[in-house]
Amino acid sequence: MRISCLFIFLFLCSFFANAQSAPKKLVAQRTTSVIKIDGNLEEAAWKAALPAKDFIEYRPDFGKPEAATSRTVVYLLYDNNSVYVGGYCYEQTKDSISKELVGRDVIGVNDFLGVIFDTYSDKINGVGFYVTPYGEQYDAKYSNSNQGEDPTWNAVWTSAAKVHADGWSFEMRIPYSALRFSNQANQSWGLNFTRRRNKTGQQYFWNAVNPKVNGLMNQEGFWTGIEKIQAPLRLSFSPYFSTYLNHYPYKTAGVKDWTSSVNGGMDVKYGISEGFTLDMTLIPDFGQVQSDNQVLNLSPFEVKYNENRSFFTEGTELFSKGDLFYSRRIGAQPLRYYDVQDTSAAPDHIHAGEHFIKNPLESKLINGTKVSGRTKGGLGIGFFNAITAPMYAQVENDAGVKRNIKTTPLANYNIIVFDQTLKNNSAVSLINTNVTRDGDYYNANATAALFDLNNKKNTYKINGKLAISEIYGNSQKTSIGHAHQFQFSKTSGNWIYQILEDATDSKYNINDMGILFYNNYLDHYLYTGYSWLKPKSWYNSIRINYNAYYSMLYNKIPGQKVNGNFQVFTTNVNANMQMKNLWLVSMFVGYVPHGNDFYEPRTQGFSFRSPTRLQLNPSIETNSAKKYYANLNLFYAMRSLFHSPNYQFNFSQRYRFSDKFSITETLNYNPTINDAGYYSQYIVNNSVTDIIFSRRDLKTVENIMSFKYNFNSRSGISFRARHYWSKVVPKQLYDLMPDGNLSPTIHNDVIKTDNNINFFNVDALYTLEFAPGSFINIAWKQQGVLNNENASNPYFKNFSQTIASPQNNNLSIKVIYYLDYLDFKKRIKRNRE
Numbered sequence: 001m002r003i004s005c006l007f008i009f010l011f012l013c014s015f016f017a018n019a020q021s022a023p024k025k026l027v028a029q030r031t032t033s034v035i036k037i038d039g040n041l042e043e044a045a046w047k048a049a050l051p052a053k054d055f056i057e058y059r060p061d062f063g064k065p066e067a068a069t070s071r072t073v074v075y076l077l078y079d080n081n082s083v084y085v086g087g088y089c090y091e092q093t094k095d096s097i098s099k100e101l102v103g104r105d106v107i108g109v110n111d112f113l114g115v116i117f118d119t120y121s122d123k124i125n126g127v128g129f130y131v132t133p134y135g136e137q138y139d140a141k142y143s144n145s146n147q148g149e150d151p152t153w154n155a156v157w158t159s160a161a162k163v164h165a166d167g168w169s170f171e172m173r174i175p176y177s178a179l180r181f182s183n184q185a186n187q188s189w190g191l192n193f194t195r196r197r198n199k200t201g202q203q204y205f206w207n208a209v210n211p212k213v214n215g216l217m218n219q220e221g222f223w224t225g226i227e228k229i230q231a232p233l234r235l236s237f238s239p240y241f242s243t244y245l246n247h248y249p250y251k252t253a254g255v256k257d258w259t260s261s262v263n264g265g266m267d268v269k270y271g272i273s274e275g276f277t278l279d280m281t282l283i284p285d286f287g288q289v290q291s292d293n294q295v296l297n298l299s300p301f302e303v304k305y306n307e308n309r310s311f312f313t314e315g316t317e318l319f320s321k322g323d324l325f326y327s328r329r330i331g332a333q334p335l336r337y338y339d340v341q342d343t344s345a346a347p348d349h350i351h352a353g354e355h356f357i358k359n360p361l362e363s364k365l366i367n368g369t370k371v372s373g374r375t376k377g378g379l380g381i382g383f384f385n386a387i388t389a390p391m392y393a394q395v396e397n398d399a400g401v402k403r404n405i406k407t408t409p410l411a412n413y414n415i416i417v418f419d420q421t422l423k424n425n426s427a428v429s430l431i432n433t434n435v436t437r438d439g440d441y442y443n444a445n446a447t448a449a450l451f452d453l454n455n456k457k458n459t460y461k462i463n464g465k466l467a468i469s470e471i472y473g474n475s476q477k478t479s480i481g482h483a484h485q486f487q488f489s490k491t492s493g494n495w496i497y498q499i500l501e502d503a504t505d506s507k508y509n510i511n512d513m514g515i516l517f518y519n520n521y522l523d524h525y526l527y528t529g530y531s532w533l534k535p536k537s538w539y540n541s542i543r544i545n546y547n548a549y550y551s552m553l554y555n556k557i558p559g560q561k562v563n564g565n566f567q568v569f570t571t572n573v574n575a576n577m578q579m580k581n582l583w584l585v586s587m588f589v590g591y592v593p594h595g596n597d598f599y600e601p602r603t604q605g606f607s608f609r610s611p612t613r614l615q616l617n618p619s620i621e622t623n624s625a626k627k628y629y630a631n632l633n634l635f636y637a638m639r640s641l642f643h644s645p646n647y648q649f650n651f652s653q654r655y656r657f658s659d660k661f662s663i664t665e666t667l668n669y670n671p672t673i674n675d676a677g678y679y680s681q682y683i684v685n686n687s688v689t690d691i692i693f694s695r696r697d698l699k700t701v702e703n704i705m706s707f708k709y710n711f712n713s714r715s716g717i718s719f720r721a722r723h724y725w726s727k728v729v730p731k732q733l734y735d736l737m738p739d740g741n742l743s744p745t746i747h748n749d750v751i752k753t754d755n756n757i758n759f760f761n762v763d764a765l766y767t768l769e770f771a772p773g774s775f776i777n778i779a780w781k782q783q784g785v786l787n788n789e790n791a792s793n794p795y796f797k798n799f800s801q802t803i804a805s806p807q808n809n810n811l812s813i814k815v816i817y818y819l820d821y822l823d824f825k826k827r828i829k830r831n832r833e
Helices: 002-012 044-048 318-323 795-804 821-832
Strands: 025-027 056-059 072-078 082-090 112-118 125-131 137-143 148-150 158-164 167-175 186-197 202-205 221-227 235-247 258-271 276-282 354-358 365-374 379-388 391-397 402-408 411-422 426-437 443-454 460-473 476-490 495-504 521-532 539-552 566-579 584-592 595-597 608-610 613-621 628-639 644-656 661-684 687-710 715-736 742-744 755-771 774-788 807-816
Touching (some): 112 137, 112 167, 125 167, 661 715, 715 795, 755 795, 774 795
Parallel strands (some): 025 221
Antiparallel strands (some): 072 082, 082 167, 112 186, 125 137, 137 148, 158 167, 186 202, 235 807, 276 365, 354 391, 365 379, 411 426, 426 443, 443 460, 460 476, 566 584, 584 613, 613 628, 644 661, 661 687, 715 742, 715 755, 755 774, 774 807
């Protein structure tokens, strides 16, 4: 109670804040001229435009005006259809410009110039459009309440740039179809421009952005006097055609080694109103996305993979609130994928004398729909719906009779979000997710209310979440769980801190549409950090922070014998520094005393007394603007149980042979000696009587080699090869005792088995953007897996055996054509004339 009162007192008090200068304003200018987007500012309209100039340094030396020899001048115009951005980034010489062809939505080592619009002037949400010296594009969405930048958002717009002896010039045309704004006769938008000079490590903003102040959009200027513009009919179609050729050497009678397919579908975007957009994907095809980085998972928790499917990454920022949406659940592994392989499973499974012809690893997505936008009053509304098809395994008996076994039903995935922006960069939100399955399968529902409240000076914040989950259906008892999170933070200034409480009960479960590694916890977290942001003679910035984390069970576990509810306490100190040569160095020092691990035993009622750990983690990173760049990260931990050292060596290097061609290598090496972990259950009469742990040696090596070659700003080739090898060698087996300690096993019939696994993937892609938003992609993917119990072979023998093992090869061609309805209508009109 005392702590809660302290939070309220601190939040309500008035605190001193750094004075902010008045926001800059740029008066809008309408043009009737035709502007050719070629990177040259030769049109008379540019010469008559008002300049945005006198940029202010953001880093490393905040507040410093830009030098005359590297000044920035930007112009902004508009007409009935588009916004035009043009300008000049001056440099002393051409060699001062950092430039590289890297492809769309990648910055690389490039200098850039970006424009950020807050079209509703709510100081929370915005969109940014960036151009590099080669004219390549990068775009993103911004939200102060959503913690920063979302680079997955994409719009269709045009840009060009030219490199000169004393700098580089650029032009952008951003059609109104790429923006959302009101239909008011007179408007004022939030506005800022930013420029990066990568070789000097400098970044500038037109309207000053203070790194000591929380947020980006709340530190914007204004574009005033925008008159009589109307949101156009926003309707576009992106039909696609793809064809696949796949080869896997099954060498099995009746099973084809070669297969092929032809696919077609369409993405549709429709502007329902001035602020809302409908996104639809019909019969989507995600066959060309990058392969997952598969690993040997020894933990009791699932592996969380990145989302590479564009429909689930673009424009989903509203749906990510509250951690209730993990898009990989949609189209994931069928619910009963493993059950059908178990002869004791119910209701249906493979029978004696049968073998599998196929058992699909993924559910097929039939369609997906997103509706999102924001009203004039700042209410954001998001609706998401996706349907996946029922999936079947196919088996065949010795007589050649085939039958299908359902592994997952027809399922509907749904999200609805309401997000209301408030004064002082604050917001409140409500999100609901629902999974409804056909037939005798359970359903799931989860709801969360969130709040994010800042004080008037934007120096303190209180935020949190109240959530509830429900599992129901399939003639089972309904299970309802709840969770909450409360956080108080000082968000601005050299010194910042946060205090957090996070809890779920034992029934809280959001894993049908979200992701939660474990539940039943009551966690408290303290963070405090101090930053020296004013450059000195030998550094640009220094940051240091302290973290403490204390976790206990929320509910007592039924059948738990000893060890109480305490789980773990961790404490650590981090420091990092950017030096004058733009190298980065950091150090992490951590300590973890004895704890109780209720998850590693994999069985309710058991817990493992985890050892103390001392951790050290230094790292160093060279200047990324140089031709050669390297990043070295070392980690060392000593654990008290069995005197177990854990080493991690992570090394990445890149060499740029030219602005078009570069090679990158990443090596991760992780040997661990005398690690203690779960091995198996000892079962007598279908009852778990003991949990078996092992003292084991582990070794993991991951090697990734990639290169890219870009012919120009529209086309390029990328290649990525990854080999992952991990082995586990159990040295001695132990029984988990009631007090959580380990004792040499009494079960001599349990056999120690090594584990040796390899994953090899190749992802190669040629892409050509033959028109704005239209692409031809040619992809080759290769995958090989080697899994055995032979852990004695060294790395290179594992690699050669993995390459020699059966490989799945897939070649595909995909054509995507972007068609804007208004452009199409204009073309028809011109043809008729």
